Amino acid sequence: xxxxxLKRTFVAFLILIVVSALTFSLSHLSxxxxxxxxxxxxxxxxxxxxxxLYGYDRxxxxxxxxxxxxxxxxxxxxxxxxxxxxxxxxxxxxGTTMTLGLCAILFALAISIPLGTIAAIRPNSxxxxxxxxxxxxxQALPTFWFALMMIIVFGVWWRWLPISGxxxxxxxxxxxxxxxxxxxxxxxxxxxAGMIEVLASDYIRTAxxxxxxxxxxxxxxxxxxxxxxVVSLAAVWFGFMLGGSIVIETxxxxxxxxxxxxxxxxxxxxxxxxxxxxxxxSFYVVLTLFADLLNAYxxxxxxxx
Amino acid sequence: MSQTSETxxxxxxxxxxxxxxxxxEVFEPSPFSKIxxxxxxxxxFLIGTIILLSILGVAVFAPVLVPxxxxxxxxxxxxxNPFWHDKKHAxxxxxxxxxxxxxxxxxxxxxxxxxxxxGFSSMLISGIIGTVMGVTxxxxxxxxxxxxxxxxxxxxxxxxxxxxxxxVVAFGASLTVVILVLGLFLWDRFAVxxxxxxxxxxxxxxxxxxxxxxCSTPHIIxxxxxxxxxSSLTVIATVEMANAILLEAALSFLGFGxxxxxxxxxxxLNEAREYMFFSPWLLALPGACLFMLVLAxxxxxxxxxxxxxxxxx
Numbered sequence: 307x308x309x310x311x312l313k314r315t316f317v318a319f320l321i322l323i324v325v326s327a328l329t330f331s332l333s334h335l336s337x338x339x340x341x342x343x344x345x346x347x348x349x350x351x352x353x354x355x356x357x358x359l360y361g362y363d364r365x366x367x368x369x370x371x372x373x374x375x376x377x378x379x380x381x382x383x384x385x386x387x388x389x390x391x392x393x394x395x396x397x398x399x400x401g402t403t404m405t406l407g408l409c410a411i412l413f414a415l416a417i418s419i420p421l422g423t424i425a426a427i428r429p430n431s432x433x434x435x436x437x438x439x440x441x442x443x444x445q446a447l448p449t450f451w452f453a454l455m456m457i458i459v460f461g462v463w464w465r466w467l468p469i470s471g472x473x474x475x476x477x478x479x480x481x482x483x484x485x486x487x488x489x490x491x492x493x494x495x496x497x498x499a500g501m502i503e504v505l506a507s508d509y510i511r512t513a514x515x516x517x518x519x520x521x522x523x524x525x526x527x528x529x530x531x532x533x534x535x536v537v538s539l540a541a542v543w544f545g546f547m548l549g550g551s552i553v554i555e556t557x558x559x560x561x562x563x564x565x566x567x568x569x570x571x572x573x574x575x576x577x578x579x580x581x582x583x584x585x586x587x588s589f590y591v592v593l594t595l596f597a598d599l600l601n602a603y604x605x606x607x608x609x610x611x
Numbered sequence: 612m613s614q615t616s617e618t619x620x621x622x623x624x625x626x627x628x629x630x631x632x633x634x635x636e637v638f639e640p641s642p643f644s645k646i647x648x649x650x651x652x653x654x655x656f657l658i659g660t661i662i663l664l665s666i667l668g669v670a671v672f673a674p675v676l677v678p679x680x681x682x683x684x685x686x687x688x689x690x691x692n693p694f695w696h697d698k699k700h701a702x703x704x705x706x707x708x709x710x711x712x713x714x715x716x717x718x719x720x721x722x723x724x725x726x727x728x729x730g731f732s733s734m735l736i737s738g739i740i741g742t743v744m745g746v747t748x749x750x751x752x753x754x755x756x757x758x759x760x761x762x763x764x765x766x767x768x769x770x771x772x773x774x775x776x777x778x779v780v781a782f783g784a785s786l787t788v789v790i791l792v793l794g795l796f797l798w799d800r801f802a803v804x805x806x807x808x809x810x811x812x813x814x815x816x817x818x819x820x821x822x823x824x825x826c827s828t829p830h831i832i833x834x835x836x837x838x839x840x841x842s843s844l845t846v847i848a849t850v851e852m853a854n855a856i857l858l859e860a861a862l863s864f865l866g867f868g869x870x871x872x873x874x875x876x877x878x879x880l881n882e883a884r885e886y887m888f889f890s891p892w893l894l895a896l897p898g899a900c901l902f903m904l905v906l907a908x909x910x911x912x913x914x915x916x917x918x919x920x921x922x923x924x
Contacts, residue, residue, distance in 0.1 A: 320761070322768070446909055451898030454880070454884070454894050454898070455895065455898065462887065549770040550772070571777060572866075583774060586773060594764075
């Protein structure tokens, strides 16, 4: 188990290095940061001076190594546009994005686990069909369009909810639904499939045979086992959601790091973009590592393979 | 099968089986007619196929179908209402006009072309990359598998949407760039599934037999392994096509995708945003088209899986 943990952690670290190196070279090979900093009116000599000052005249791999060593201690440099520390800009906004991501994944679980469970107890009943319908609709609904339609109906026509900003909890209602709804189909299908498999297993028959109450069998014996893969999938989805929050935060003007990355890309503010890519990637890597180790702990056969 | 024939021999035929069953016993239905039966029992597959074919038809015959040129601006008739609000001009502009007076129906029809083109081409690129990687990793195993697995995990760790936006900024926004970026990013599911199916198929008896009679590795991969992955491949292809269409729409919506004046549904949503309060249908219609297309592709893909593999959900 220890060897497995160490190996997985090493691979996770390697993945982060490759991801950050790729984004670093992508952004540095295609645009000239010195020109972005100097602005459109700068002369050739000014641009050259800035290039020297910031070290953009060095080879890309050298620049990457110095960026990466500083990034490891949490120093992502300075924003080209706002002249502010990137780490400060991000730490001030990451709370909003985390809140949104957590609310969305909890919303998705709150819908998908009960619906998936009931659908599994009564396959092909009307509630199973409703669950399937919700899943099919959810997979085809463009998240951002769903968000816009909610704004029109709940924000503009009925005036129930605020449509922009992040000052009160009401501001998070529509973004949470828009972002969370997209994850429900996958989670619900997994809950349903897992429950059907567990309910058909021998130990459930034993539990029923020894006369336990149906609710006890369902919650204490069946759901607890069926829910493990759902939780690890939810962890992975949480990572995806941080990426999906770019569109949602932009639409609702929720100023988290999703919105920040959109803003930075519009201004070609490379240090900010690189830092956010690395943060999103680290999140995904840490969450999958956690899910893998959880699975290995629950099923020791995995770590031997 | 063998059990039934035993019972049939011991009990008089007419009592044991209905007339149809006897016919089935005598004339074993061909595999093709079995699949045909499954197709007609599978309503979601039928509905998906019908919608998909209609959208495809509309896209192909767009030049004949459109009432106006989708690029023709007519500033005197901007933001005209669709037929349910405005009966008078309904004949000329059935679904109204946008902010520069372009006929909305014509733009929606041409939008189908853009979505299908982007979805199909990027699916093709990602399908080729993912299948080659997955089959190679699954067939050879060992070091090759380790490397491919690492590449897959690296790709999964990248925030696709953000990196796609960055790539569009880097290489300039255009239809080709969007297709290439999505094609180069969405191969992960192909690779993961192809890898695991190939791993299972690698040790099948007839594959071993092919190896024993001295077939070359390319021959084994193409002729013996590949037919195994084909049905899963088509199902993932539909999923990824839908995925690519949604991502393109989201990219274009934020201004990091197809550029004006191309009639892309995502871009139309972007242009319609400022008229949200007074002309909400400008937002409702392109999104509804997008939803119908993705829904049709998903139903078609789900149905295809049920029909070809005979499994439920």
